[in-house]
Amino acid sequence: MAVIELSNVSRAFTVTSRTGFRRTRREVRAVDGLSFTVEPGEVVGYIGPNGAGKSTTIKMLTGILVPTGGSIRVAGVDPSRNRLKLAKRIGVVFGQRTTLWWDLPLKDSFAVLQKMYDVPRARHRENLATFVELLDLGDLLDVPVRQLSLGQRMRGDIAAALLHDPEIVYLDEPTIGLDVISKARLREFLAQVNAERRTTIILTTHDLDDIEALCSRVMIIDHGHQIFDGTLAHLRASQSAPRTLVVDLATSLPPIEVPGATVTKVNGPRQHLTFPTTTKAAPLLAEIAANYPLVDLSVAEPTIESVITQLYTPTPTS
Amino acid sequence: MGVYWAIGVRSFRRFSTYRIATASGAFTNTVFGFILCGIYLTLWHERPGLGGYDVSDALTFVWLQQGLLMPIGIFGATTTVELGERVRSGEIAVDLYRPTHLMLWWLSVDLGRAMFQLIVRGGAPLLVGAFVFDLKFPSGALTWLAIALGLVLGILVSFGLRYLVALSGFWITDSRGTEHLALVLSLFFSGTVLPLVVFPGWIGDFARATPWAATLQVPIDIWLGRNPGGVGAALLFQLGWIVVLLLIGQLATSFATLKVVIQGG
Ligand SMILES: Nc1ncnc2c1ncn2[C@@H]1O[C@H](COP(=O)(O)OP(=O)(O)OP(=O)(O)O)[C@@H](O)[C@H]1O
Ligand SMILES: [Mg+2]
Numbered sequence: 017m018a019v020i021e022l023s024n025v026s027r028a029f030t031v032t033s034r035t036g037f038r039r040t041r042r043e044v045r046a047v048d049g050l051s052f053t054v055e056p057g058e059v060v061g062y063i064g065p066n067g068a069g070k071s072t073t074i075k076m077l078t079g080i081l082v083p084t085g086g087s088i089r090v091a092g093v094d095p096s097r098n099r100l101k102l103a104k105r106i107g108v109v110f111g112q113r114t115t116l117w118w119d120l121p122l123k124d125s126f127a128v129l130q131k132m133y134d135v136p137r138a139r140h141r142e143n144l145a146t147f148v149e150l151l152d153l154g155d156l157l158d159v160p161v162r163q164l165s166l167g168q169r170m171r172g173d174i175a176a177a178l179l180h181d182p183e184i185v186y187l188d189e190p191t192i193g194l195d196v197i198s199k200a201r202l203r204e205f206l207a208q209v210n211a212e213r214r215t216t217i218i219l220t221t222h223d224l225d226d227i228e229a230l231c232s233r234v235m236i237i238d239h240g241h242q243i244f245d246g247t248l249a250h251l252r253a254s255q256s257a258p259r260t261l262v263v264d265l266a267t268s269l270p271p272i273e274v275p276g277a278t279v280t281k282v283n284g285p286r287q288h289l290t291f292p293t294t295t296k297a298a299p300l301l302a303e304i305a306a307n308y309p310l311v312d313l314s315v316a317e318p319t320i321e322s323v324i325t326q327l328y329t330p331t332p333t334s
Numbered sequence: 335m336g337v338y339w340a341i342g343v344r345s346f347r348r349f350s351t352y353r354i355a356t357a358s359g360a361f362t363n364t365v366f367g368f369i370l371c372g373i374y375l376t377l378w379h380e381r382p383g384l385g386g387y388d389v390s391d392a393l394t395f396v397w398l399q400q401g402l403l404m405p406i407g408i409f410g411a412t413t414t415v416e417l418g419e420r421v422r423s424g425e426i427a428v429d430l431y432r433p434t435h436l437m438l439w440w441l442s443v444d445l446g447r448a449m450f451q452l453i454v455r456g457g458a459p460l461l462v463g464a465f466v467f468d469l470k471f472p473s474g475a476l477t478w479l480a481i482a483l484g485l486v487l488g489i490l491v492s493f494g495l496r497y498l499v500a501l502s503g504f505w506i507t508d509s510r511g512t513e514h515l516a517l518v519l520s521l522f523f524s525g526t527v528l529p530l531v532v533f534p535g536w537i538g539d540f541a542r543a544t545p546w547a548a549t550l551q552v553p554i555d556i557w558l559g560r561n562p563g564g565v566g567a568a569l570l571f572q573l574g575w576i577v578v579l580l581l582i583g584q585l586a587t588s589f590a591t592l593k594v595v596i597q598g599g
Binding site: 080096104110120124127 | 336337340341344348351425427428430431432433434435591592
């Protein structure tokens, strides 16, 4: 049974802009005919360029924003109609905002959350102990939230979102502004929570390392439309982003001629060639080695960034 | 229910950490108390028995008012101002994905604040004033009970008003205008500028029927024993406004969360 089900979901905003006395109304379709399902225990990376509709989707999934079209079911209910009931079963982290109380020490925020979600005391203590250890919060518990650094606060926020054992966690850019070590630690923590508790995680991010480290599945959205849904390996394979071959020759030569590949850059004796993923590298090498004084070479796979960049900027269709 | 109590208590504690603000606030209230006493003494000297108050009533009014401005939130209160800011910035999203009722939540936060300000600094100007002037103090357990009740109800009415002002940001992009308008109405109709008893005719009747009258004028009149229709009617008047305002507040909350867009990504 899918834990999240969207069918043909849309959300439009009316934006009014004023120039002088003129008011113009324009409709922005932030999410446009989106359909997907998520199974319990999945970790889904939800990515897309700025303004793609990621946060809008998350808001609809939590029930704080009503779709203008289509239907959503989360844990079997319509989120916007059952917002309060559903709230007990989900956890949310909006990277730029905090759930914690600014003027209270971290531990007070946690105490309020225990009451808010009716977590049995023993369970609360157990979870808190675990999270304090895994997220290294021990020294921070007595510090008022406003005195925490961004990374410290974020760790507190993640713990806060998970204290009540939610079935589903939405993380909207949880690693924004964190340093490399904090990011790594956070990813490790989330992976562990998912493995041990079977928590379903929906993660939006602009950091593709988050996706590589955590997500069994990637969903890409652009202009409110879904443009990819599958595994990371699948994503790499699906795209015909060209591979690059770098050859070092014994001497500087004009661009070499090899059938099936084109030279993109010449740098002294070093030449860069690109060839489509459909072409095998070995015959190309044989061809080059037979006709030119080859000294050294390397083949570069397309990076996940380049794959996604290519997806974001669709080639004009003729 | 436990969560509302818990957040109320923490709000109380939060305000207790603002020691300098509390002390300087009480000091300002006391200074204003003396200034107003000067004005009121002149006024009641010219027109003895104005509005049915004698001089001692008028002076007691001043010192009570100065102590109650903050707890009741006549100028607005930190809590509901923060709520308004959260609505404007979209931060309100965080409150909405919690399994708590938005209005009850902020009511608890506001009560925690109000109770701290009432207990710790509410009486301070009155004590100072009582050294200098001959002020009225109520007697009888029942009167004290009525006063306590009237004060809590006054705070609730005030919250009902301030909550609606804060939520207006869901519909009006610049709700600071609403806040300013609300401040003017509050200052005038609560009896802060002048006790409402001094206004004659229909203006007075109208002023005394507004919800703002239920915030400050009514509890002070309970203290003075000057409610036109008696204490029972005064408390019912407050209760009536609380029911009306909180009902509208609840409606506005559901409406806001269903129809309205939360700002920002
Ligand atoms: N309250 C709103 N009023 C009007 N338009 C909005 C509102 N919220 C979002 N939008 C528009 O909807 C689109 C999607 O916004 P959304 O916040 O979902 O993007 P996002 O994918 O989260 O982007 P980012 O990576 O920048 O966070 C944008 O074009 C945005 O301008
Ligand atoms: Mg976003």
